[in-house]
Amino acid sequence: MERVVKHKSKLAARRTRTAWFFLLPSLLVLLLVAAYPLWRTFQLSFYQVSILEFPLKPSWVGLDNYRYLLADPYWWVSLKNTGVFTVISVALETVLGLGIAMVVNARFVGRGMMRTAMLVPWAIPTVVSAQMWRWMYNDVYGVVNDLLMRAHLIAHPLAWLSDPHLALPAIIAVDVWKTTPFMALLLLAGLQSIPHELYEASTVDGASGWQQFWKITLPLLKPALLVALIFRTLDALRVFDVIYVMTGTNPTTMSMSVYARQQLVDFGALGYGSAVSMGIFLIIALFATAYLVSLRVELD
Amino acid sequence: MRALKFLAVLSLAVAFGSAAMAEGVTLKISCGAVGQELELCTEGAQAWAKETGNKVEVVSTPNSTTDRLALYQQQLAAGSSDIDVYQIDVIWPGILSDFFIDLNDYVKPDLVKQFFPRIIAANTVDGRLVALPWFTDAGLLYYRTDLLKKYGYSKPPTTWSKMEQMAAKIQAGERQAGNGSFWGFVFQGKAYEGLTCDALEWVFSHNGGTIVDKNGKITINNPNAVKAIQQAAGWVGKIAPPGVTSYQEEEARGVWQAGNAAFMRNWPYAYSLGNSKDSPIRGKFDVTVLPKGGADGQHAATLGGWQLAVSRFSKHPKEAVSLIVYLTGYDEQKRRAIKGSFLPTRPALYKDPDVLAANPFMGKLYDVFVNAVPRPSAQTKQKYNQVSSAFWTAVHNVLVGQTDAATSLRMLEMQLKRIKGRGW
Numbered sequence: 103m104e105r106v107v108k109h110k111s112k113l114a115a116r117r118t119r120t121a122w123f124f125l126l127p128s129l130l131v132l133l134l135v136a137a138y139p140l141w142r143t144f145q146l147s148f149y150q151v152s153i154l155e156f157p158l159k160p161s162w163v164g165l166d167n168y169r170y171l172l173a174d175p176y177w178w179v180s181l182k183n184t185g186v187f188t189v190i191s192v193a194l195e196t197v198l199g200l201g202i203a204m205v206v207n208a209r210f211v212g213r214g215m216m217r218t219a220m221l222v223p224w225a226i227p228t229v230v231s232a233q234m235w236r237w238m239y240n241d242v243y244g245v246v247n248d249l250l251m252r253a254h255l256i257a258h259p260l261a262w263l264s265d266p267h268l269a270l271p272a273i274i275a276v277d278v279w280k281t282t283p284f285m286a287l288l289l290l291a292g293l294q295s296i297p298h299e300l301y302e303a304s305t306v307d308g309a310s311g312w313q314q315f316w317k318i319t320l321p322l323l324k325p326a327l328l329v330a331l332i333f334r335t336l337d338a339l340r341v342f343d344v345i346y347v348m349t350g351t352n353p354t355t356m357s358m359s360v361y362a363r364q365q366l367v368d369f370g371a372l373g374y375g376s377a378v379s380m381g382i383f384l385i386i387a388l389f390a391t392a393y394l395v396s397l398r399v400e401l402d
Numbered sequence: 403m404r405a406l407k408f409l410a411v412l413s414l415a416v417a418f419g420s421a422a423m424a425e426g427v428t429l430k431i432s433c434g435a436v437g438q439e440l441e442l443c444t445e446g447a448q449a450w451a452k453e454t455g456n457k458v459e460v461v462s463t464p465n466s467t468t469d470r471l472a473l474y475q476q477q478l479a480a481g482s483s484d485i486d487v488y489q490i491d492v493i494w495p496g497i498l499s500d501f502f503i504d505l506n507d508y509v510k511p512d513l514v515k516q517f518f519p520r521i522i523a524a525n526t527v528d529g530r531l532v533a534l535p536w537f538t539d540a541g542l543l544y545y546r547t548d549l550l551k552k553y554g555y556s557k558p559p560t561t562w563s564k565m566e567q568m569a570a571k572i573q574a575g576e577r578q579a580g581n582g583s584f585w586g587f588v589f590q591g592k593a594y595e596g597l598t599c600d601a602l603e604w605v606f607s608h609n610g611g612t613i614v615d616k617n618g619k620i621t622i623n624n625p626n627a628v629k630a631i632q633q634a635a636g637w638v639g640k641i642a643p644p645g646v647t648s649y650q651e652e653e654a655r656g657v658w659q660a661g662n663a664a665f666m667r668n669w670p671y672a673y674s675l676g677n678s679k680d681s682p683i684r685g686k687f688d689v690t691v692l693p694k695g696g697a698d699g700q701h702a703a704t705l706g707g708w709q710l711a712v713s714r715f716s717k718h719p720k721e722a723v724s725l726i727v728y729l730t731g732y733d734e735q736k737r738r739a740i741k742g743s744f745l746p747t748r749p750a751l752y753k754d755p756d757v758l759a760a761n762p763f764m765g766k767l768y769d770v771f772v773n774a775v776p777r778p779s780a781q782t783k784q785k786y787n788q789v790s791s792a793f794w795t796a797v798h799n800v801l802v803g804q805t806d807a808a809t810s811l812r813m814l815e816m817q818l819k820r821i822k823g824r825g826w
Contacts (some may be wrong), residue, residue, distance in 0.1 A: 127567075153479035154784050156500035156714070173820065241645035242657075251803070264647040266804045352593050353795055354804065367472050370479070371786050 133331045140383065146376035153370035160373070167377035177378070179353050180361040183270060183387075186340040187345075187357060191277045194333060196327070198278065199285025204319075206286070207293045217290075225282040232347035235276045239348075240265050266354040273348055273355055277341070285330055292326025293319070339386050358382045417431050427718045428457040429725060431487040434470070434708065435462045436651055437671045438742045443489075443729075446738070450728040458719055466650060467491055467806055470789065475497065478713065486716040487725055491595075492524055492707045493779035493786055497693070499527035502711040506531045508723040517730075517747050524776065525709055532711055534730045535747035537738065539706030540774040544666040544676070546656060548686045549576070562607070562633060562693045565665060569641040572664040581662070585783055586641030588654040589667040593798040596650055598777060598790045599704040600667055601797040604630040606702040606775050608695030613793055614778040614818070618826050622793070625814035630695055633809040635800045647801050659683060667692065669706060673761065674743035688762045689772045705774035707747070721821040739764070745771055782826045792817045 118138055151160040171177055178221065206217050238245045239262035247259040262272045292359050309317070342359035349355045351364045362382060366375030433443035438623060440462050447458040463470045471494065477485060478501040490498060506514075514522055514531065521535040543565075545558045549572050559565035569586025576584040590596035606612060610627035614620055638646055643657070658666040660673065661682045666672070670689070677684050691701045711727040712719055728734060735746045740760040751757050758765045779786040796814035800807045 152784060153475060154497055154500065170820070209411075241648075242643070259644075261644040261647065264802060266799075266802050280430060348545075350593065351791070352798070354802075364791075368468070368791065370475055370784075388486065 110360070140261070143376045143379050143383075146373055147199050147380050149373040151372040153372055158372075163373065167374045168381075170374060171377050171381055176353055177358075177361060180356045180358050183355060184339060184341065184357045187274060187341060188272060188335060191274045191281070192331065192334045192338055194274075194278045195282045195285045196331065197241060198282045199330070200289055200327075202282065202286040203289035203293055207290055220286060221283050223280045224287075226280075228280065228343040229347055231280055232276065232344045236263065237274055264348055269349055269352070269355045273345055277338075277344055279342070281334065281337075285334060288330040288333070289323065289326060292323045292330075295326070296322045307342070316379070328393075328397050332390075332397070335389060335393070336386060340382065358385070426455050426457060427721050428459065429486045429716075429718060429722055430459045430461055430484060431489070431710075431725065432461045432463050432474075432485050433442050433489050434465070436465050437655070437675050442738050442742050442744075444736050446729050447725065449734075450725050452725060453728070454721070456725075458725065461485060463489075465652060471497070478715075481715055483713070483715040483717055486718060486722040487711055488711050488713060489536065490709050490711050490726060491710065492521070492538075492705060493595075493707070493777050495525050495527050495532050495711075496779050496783045497786060498711070499530065499532045501714055502532040502720055503716075503723075504530040504532070505712070505713050505723065507533060508720070509534075509727060513727070516732075516750070518749060518772070520772075521709075521747055523705065524780070534708035534711075534726050536708050536710050536726075536730050537735070537744035538672075538747050538771060538774075539708075539745060540703035540767075540771050541667055541670045541706070542673075542689045542703065542763075542770075543601060543668060543692045544668060544672065544687055545826075546572075546664050546683065546687050549664050559689075559693050559701065562604070563696065564816045565631070565693050566633075566641060568639065571666050573641055575689060576664075583662050585643050585657065585663050587665040587667075587816055588642060588646060588649065588663045590649055590651055590654055591638070591642070591646040591798070591801055592648050592650050592653075593794050594650065595790060595794065597794040597797055599706065600776060601631065601634070601693055601793065602704050602775060603667070603702045604634050604695070607692065607699050609699060610695075612775060612778050614781055614789065614826075618781045618822075620744075620815055620818045620822065622818070623811045626695070628807045628811055631797055631800050631811065634797075635803065635807065638801050638803075647798065658751070668741050670745050670761075670763075673763065674741065689767070693768060701770070703770050703774045705776045723769045785821055785826055788821045789818060792821060815823075 146160075148162060148164060149160040150163045150166070151158055175345075196385055202220060206213060206220065210216075225256060226234075237243075241247065241259050241261040241264070244259075244262070246262065247256070250256045251259065260268060262268050296319065300322075304314055304318060340359050341357050342363070344355050345355055346360050346363070351368070356364075358378075359382065362375055362378040365371045365378055431443070431447055433447075440460065444460045450456075451458045463473060471491070474488060474490070474494075475498075480496065488498075488502070494528060499583045509531075517535050518538070521538060522531070525535060543558065543822045550556075550558065550568070553568070553572050553575060559568055565587065573584055573586040583588075590600050602612065605622070606609075608626040608630040610624055610630050611621040613622045632758055638644060645681060646654075651672075654666055654668055655672050655675065657663050658668070658672070659681055673689060675681065676687055692703055694701055710729060712722040712726065716722050718721055730747065730750060732751065735744075735748060736753055736754060736757060738744045739746050739751060739757045743761050743764075745764065746752065746757070752764055752768055764771075777786070778789065782789045792814060796810045796817075797804050800810045
């Protein structure tokens with residue numbers, strides 16, 4: 103008995119060693135591209151350094167940068183904007199994505215074409231599509247105003263991107279337009295893994311389509327849905343390009359990443375900018391952990 | 403060993419190669435691209451290249467000053483030698499001075515004396531002359547002479563309130579006459595450096611100071627400044643298009659030059675463009691000093707302008723200095739003044755008959771240019787960009803109606819105190 107256990111543990115040890123051996127390259131890469139920059143950012147966040155000095159003259163300021171961060175109203179504004187952007191855009195993308203996934207999962211003529219066409223917005227680089235939308239939203243020559251005026255939905259052209267009440271919703275709409283296909287694709291993969299027999303059996307039992315959706319589709323889609331949600335939420339929390347292209351550093355729409363860029367690039371404040379980056383890192387880490395825990399619970 | 407030998411031969415070849423090339427170097431100069439800037443810069447640089455047997459490549463940069471500064475900062479902080487000569491804004495010498503060579507080591511004091519002493523002072527940081535002034539700028543009021551006459555006005559407005567009235571009347575009349583997209587007034591209302599320039603004019607003309615005074619004291623939270631900003635906010639959507647809060651110089655000029663505005667605040671470059679052959683408003687407008695803030699206010703024009711500096715990372719500093727001396731020289735500035743209405747930085751050119759014939763306003767408004775109001779970049783030094791960004795953001799918030807001027811300026815004062823910290 104004892105020998106068997108010992109033998110087994112020896113085998114296990116060897117397997118562990120092999121596993122580590124195979125993991126080593128990726129761990130090294132991770133250390134190099136993730137851990138080291140993170141460590142440097144962490145270090146820098148306790149200094150005052152300006153890229154405008156040549157050579158650089160860093161001076162130790164302790165927690166001053168973090169104190170400044172917590173007291174800066176624009177940081178809180180950018181946090182709020184990011185929160186609103188994330189919640190609304192991810193919610194809309196999930197609902198719309200699920201709808202589209204169900205449609206293209208059904209059998210109809212031209213399904214292949216439909217599935218390809220659906221990906222077009224996702225395939226355009228964000229900088230390009232954001233610039234395109236910026237023109238379309240223009241208050242003087244933009245097509246959005248033109249269409250709405252022709253349809254008599256609005257009486258005067260609206261300044262979509264400079265009106266503080268419209269700017270963030272307008273940007274969210276662009277993000278939903280762009281990212282829904284990605285969501286739909288992830289959910290389509292989930293839908294296709296649901297065995298068809300379940301639907302046949304439940305149809306025989308007399309279940310309605312609605313009942314099938316709530317009792318079969320949704321529960322079985324949960325793992326795929328969760329993964330898609332994690333992807334999108336973490337992505338939305340660090341949103342930068344669509345906002346920066348459309349409204350720049352305007353505080354009514356500024357996200358956390360836009361704020362960090364302004365400090366690091368526009369103001370050249372390496373130390374304070376690093377403190378901001380650490381703040382963003384902590385927030386995203388918090389969300390990632392929460393999701394991972396819930397996912398583990400869910401999958402077990 | 404063999405590899406070493408090969409390397410030695412190779413480096414020798416490279417050394418000879420570069421010696422052979424020494425008489426003609428290739429420089430890169432970054433130029434603005436607003437209006438005719440790029441075209442004129444290229445012509446000037448190529449003329450120098452022809453004269454000296456060198457080559458010049460022109461790098462165009464973003465129209466927004468704010469974006470351009472960000473680009474320069476990245477280039478320079480990375481120690482890049484890609485660009486030899488930088489066209490820099492009058493507010494940047496204090497921010498970027500570490501990265502430029504001291505021109506006192508290269509040019510004679512006699513040459514420096516030919517420029518306006520005030521602009522030379524703005525380009526001198528801790529005794530180092532970091533750039534030579536290329537053209538200066540001051541905010542101007544453009545007005546339509548034909549429309550003023552049509553609506554019974556004999557002269558341009560002298561106060562902002564009068565401008566408001568005139569703009570409203572002309573706008574109503576022109577719209578009734580069938581031009582539905584006509585507006586009274588256009589300016590630079592986007593949240594960027596240009597708004598700082600415009601808003602400084604509003605505030606200063608109401609005797610509201612210069613945001614931060616000469617001694618570094620934060621003065622922006624005062625009743626006159628509140629009045630000035632509040633008045634400007636009232637224009638948006640009434641005499642100025644709602645989208646004006648996203649306009650830069652070129653967007654404003656677009657509306658103006660199409661004949662769709664009665665007044666415009668802009669820099670002198672729009673003068674020669676407005677009088678170009680295919681311009682619908684050719685010969686139908688003039689420029690004057692910006693209005694006062696009420697009867698006891700004062701006329702104010704924000705000091706702008708661009709300089710040429712040589713990067714400390716340039717591999718050919720001598721040739722680069724030769725290029726900027728050429729571009730800022732009398733003849734080249736004269737050519738640019740006549741062709742592009744860029745304001746010269748040499749007092750002598752304001753007496754040149756050819757320059758005055760092409761731009762009568764340059765003689766008439768000489769005092770305005772000489773007395774233009776500088777932005778508080780000298781006193782706020784490397785933090786100027788943060789100060790300006792906080793200011794334009796606070797003003798923009800009022801323009802778009804998110805808050806009122808009193809609240810916004812009170813918050814701005816707190817923000818500026820935080821940016822100042824223990825000192826500028």
